[in-house]
Amino acid sequence: MDVQALRYAVTLAETLHFGRAARAHYIAAQPFGRRIQALERELGTPLFARTSRRVALTPAGERFLPRARQVLAELDGLVEQVDAPREVPGVLRIGVLGFGLADLWPDVRDLVEARHPDLTVDTVELTWADQYDAVRAGEVDLALVHDVGGADDLTLDRVLTTDRVAVVPVHSEFARADRLTASDVTGQRLVSPVGASAGLAEWGEGAGRGGRVTVRSPAGVATAVATSGRLGLHAEPARRFFPHPGVRYVPMDGPPATVAVASRPGDRRAAVTVFRAAARAVARLDRNRIEP
Structure with missing residues (x-):
């Protein structure tokens, strides 16, 4: 959710005028309008009805804006309540x-x-x-x-907090699965995180034949899986932040x-x-x- 776009929407709801609302945020009307449109696309519904003569809230906008104001107030309050000295931040x-x-x-x-x-x-x-x-x-x-x-x-x-995913070679049998469980991968050779504590160490067990394949950071998991043919474990955002043509990210049961x-x-x-x-x-x- 774009926090700044929420602020723009609240201001537009108060002024019902794109030009005045944009000026209140020291931004030109066109980029202001694009941010409102992007917010509406994200929500999947128009918040404002536009004509050549007026701007009005839609029924969805009437429901949305009070909650947006409440969330922004809480958001600002959490930061403003910080009891910290006002030294130069550096x-x-x-x-x-x-x-x-x-x-x-x-x-x-x-x-x-x-x-x-x-x-x-x-x-x-x-x-x-x-x-x-x-x-x-x-x-x-x-x-x-x-x-x-x-x-x-x-x-x-x-x-x-995100769901976990298994990182599997793109040509493996696991790549066709919609979801995996711990029992599905029992006995498989796994990529081992180096330096991980108990929360990840269990995933690195079972080096078995063929030696050990280790990774030092989350960024290296996909490459290690693609080159070794073993399986890895990751969090769901990895599919977007660490894409790799040689692997597929498959939802997996287990703790988030x-x-x-x-x-x-x-x-x-x-x-x-x-x-x-x-x-x-x-x-x-x-x-x-x-x-x-």
Whole structure:
């Protein structure tokens, strides 16, 4: 859900005039209108009825806008309630494992930039072996990690939960399945995550004949599967963020995959606190997706 488009829609509902609504957001009328149209396409229904002389809310718009206002108020409130000092933010170093926040990235970035427009964000690629240690050692200010346990000494804000998928060679028998279970892959040779704790280690068992095929980060799973003919495990967004012609992503039963924002306990710096609040707020919006 595009948070900025929600704001545009609320303003348009108040003014019922594209030009005035666009000016209120310091944007030209045409790109403003395109964002409204994109929101309507995403929702699958028109929110506004347009004629050459007037703009009016549709019945779907009448139902949608009050809920949009409520969600935006909650979203803004979560960030504004942050009790952080107003020091110059400087640089925020974010460690990222795999796809990070996936589709939530743009909205989190917009909220953080609105609060701290001068903040510089540096990203550092992490592996399963160092996703927690990079935070502990201060190599990054916070990290977007796969929450697989073993980090009781860190603060974890769980912001994204997705279904798991099996990563299978495109020419294997599993590629034709609509869904797989753990029993379906029992006895199969598997790609092994290096450095993963208990939450992923069980998937790496069974090296068996032919040695061991290891991967250090989520980005390497698809290539390892395609080249080795073994199976891998991933979270659902991987099909979009790590496409590969040699594999197919098949829905699989089992516990969901969870992405969390990891930070050091007691770290109350403004940039860290605002990023955490923005991620929680956008996650809340995504879980409570507004439908017309």
